[in-house]
Amino acid sequence: MAGSRLEKFGTVFTRVRDLMRAGVLKEKDKPIWYDVYAAFPPKREPLYVKPRTKVYGKQAADTVPDIFYKEDAIRAFIEKYQELEAQGLQDEDALFEETGRALLSEGLILRRRGGATISAE
Incomplete structure (x- = not known):
């Protein structure tokens, strides 16, 4: 395999929803947060953004502010x-x-x- 698709395609919610639709995950086994998320979805969907490791050929500084x-x-x-x-x-x-x-x-x-x-x- 070329790479992991973890958190790149779809959100955790959509993956759980699709597993429930496919019958892989039973209704009684769904996570506790599922109904709350379905009733109150976020205003903007979470989006996977690949972290930048290089900036114009230089290694990005990993600084933590005080x-x-x-x-x-x-x-x-x-x-x-x-x-x-x-x-x-x-x-x-x-x-x-x-x-x-x-x-x-x-x-x-x-x-x-x-x-x-x-x-x-």
Whole structure:
């Protein structure tokens, strides 16, 4: 065989539908999702698109973008806060401000709720 036809011709729904019409798949053995998909089909049919591996003779770069969540900024703040606290800073306000400046120098901008951003000065 030259290659796999998996997911290239027809959707999973059409293949299951055709198996049921041909009698290969019995009505009692149909998947749970079949009736829901039949009642509410997608607006656009899923289409197989062959993935591009080359771009003008060069290998396409397989890059995954960095994803940062709100929790990452909070975690960075807490780690930096504890690090500065271990160095001997005891005043909570000064410790908070110094943590904000340290994170700002690393490229992480913090904002107080209802207030101004922490300045780098």
